Amino acid sequence: MNEPKPIDRSVTPEAGPTAPRSKIGVLLVNLGTPDGTDFGSMWRYLREFLSDPRVIELPRIIWYPILYGLVLTTRPSRSGANYAKIWNREKNESPLRTITRAQGEKLADVLAGEPEVVVDWAMRYGSPSIRSVAERLAAQGCERILALPLYPQYSATTTATANDKLFAALATMRHAPAVRTVPPYYAEPVYIEALARSIESHLATLDFQPEVVLASYHGIPKPYSDKGDPYRQHCEETTRLLRRRLGWSAERLVTTFQSRFGAQEWLQPYTDKTVEKLARDGVRSIAVVNPGFSADCIETLEEIAVEAREIFRHAGGRNFAHIPCLNDSPDGMRVIEALVRRELSGWI
Template sequence: MELKLKHEAYGVLLVNLGTPDAPTASAVRRYLKQFLSDRRVVDVPRAIWWPVLNGIILPIRSPKVAKAYASIWEEDSPLRSIGQQQAEQLASRLIMDQGLDCPVELAMTYGQPSIPDGIANLMNKGVKRIVVLPLYPQYSATTTGSVADAIANALRDIRHIPEIRMVPHYYDHHQYIKGLAGSVKMYWAQHGQPEKLMMSFHGIPQRYARLGDPYPDHCEATAKAVAKELNLRDDQWIQTYQSRFGREPWLQPYTDKTLEALPDKGVRSIDVICPAFASDCLETLEEIAEENRDIFMEAGGQQYRYIPALNAAPCHARLMSSLVSEQLKGW
């Protein structure tokens, strides 16, 4: 793609994980192959992993995952449609908050719109300084680290590369904590407060944490800060990890196993939020809101509710605007 540099300007690349192009087995297979080929996501030696991925996982999982996507798909993938809203709102907030009129492009680490296309689009608009905002509040090498890799790969074929700054995390940012707590308070004001609030974070293998990934520390800090902001007692909330994959141990306690056990401990009503997700997607709308609800109710629970992600809420746009402006200082 030909790049036309017109003048010095700022731009923002808003990045999320990714989504298939359609809720079909073939589209999901392409997406999963790209995702599960990332060495930061799966670090098994390629000689072992390729036969397993191509011969077992992709043929078996693609149709199942496609069916799950079909259950939440509307005109587009929720992750992509919400992401477009977030990009538009961020551009408006930057004008309102910072007086900064700059382009904002949505990109995905896997799938479309891609990171290389996002960078090219910004540069074609005259951008020379790009703030990369990965929508991962808690840093992990499997998410934010993969964004950094994708950025570096995209810049390899560009002769005059732009200056880049990236938001590494925002797990303890005061606006993020207040935004999460505020969404819970608003939900409870309308629907009442349950016996317990579960904060379910996406998991990673325990081995990754032992090797130095700070993700579990960030998750714990977020959960404690939200509980404090909500004035919850220790027995009123719990932190868990969801979406494990493969046979090796992942971060615990597991969300599904915890939900299965809670009714026997006298917990009959629970609300769940997923603070690691900036946008609702398959892992929240299908896994948490549907699959895990069934687990809890079949185990004897009486009330189970999922509180949506911040998505396109005004407080989320203000948070993103603040994160970008903090990166622009002294630039």
């Protein structure tokens, strides 16, 4: 038998170009915002938002005549007027965009010691779009992307839609990055602690003691919940853990749901109806916190801080406080940083 020839280790392959070190993108995603308060900007934003089949589950043949024939002819003006009440006129943008940008910039600062990490932010509806930012991260050499949908509690109408849009963007890329998505964080100790500290700090600034504090979450249609969306359970667990951390009773911290749309039943109890009932029942001082929102937006700054306050006082209530969202506060940024660092494990 012929013996195999020994390998000549003095011969090495011709050196080729060294591939640049790949980067890791961290993408913060929030729900969305119109580009302006005018009719056209609101129309474009609402059309994109309300055309999402996860948001409105009706068949298009039923929903689209309603959307284009009624909703998009009347709602843009009304929504634009509400946005105008809270608009950041200095930057000519919604507070949600201002705050989400700040969250991205502050996260980039705390991750500055990880030179391979690139932080960016996007909106599910409106601009900057998830597609445009995913493409920008890929163009910067990001072969991996960690996406953090900034919704503490999971719902198909929020978390899943953000992931859908990201995956749709990847489907168009020749060289698509690998992706991880951060799971919902409704029960994370760092999140519960941040909420509790925020509540305690804000209540300490008031000249009254709220008899009841409402934990008001964005609602979803009840049929979505009945079909298996875990959102209600996640909200109730956040409230339960928050009560335990604060040492409050179920009567002191109450879960409610806001922002219902259309004629069908949504998750109850409704925030606006609860606020009115409390006042009519003789409660004179309340506060409202929004644990389902990572940043203040139209639903917190206008619907709660303005509309709910008016409902409460009109029904006989006296003292009303809106507790701000975590936003880009130190406690809020600790939550985001903790989640991102944990999910980047093994990548950096």
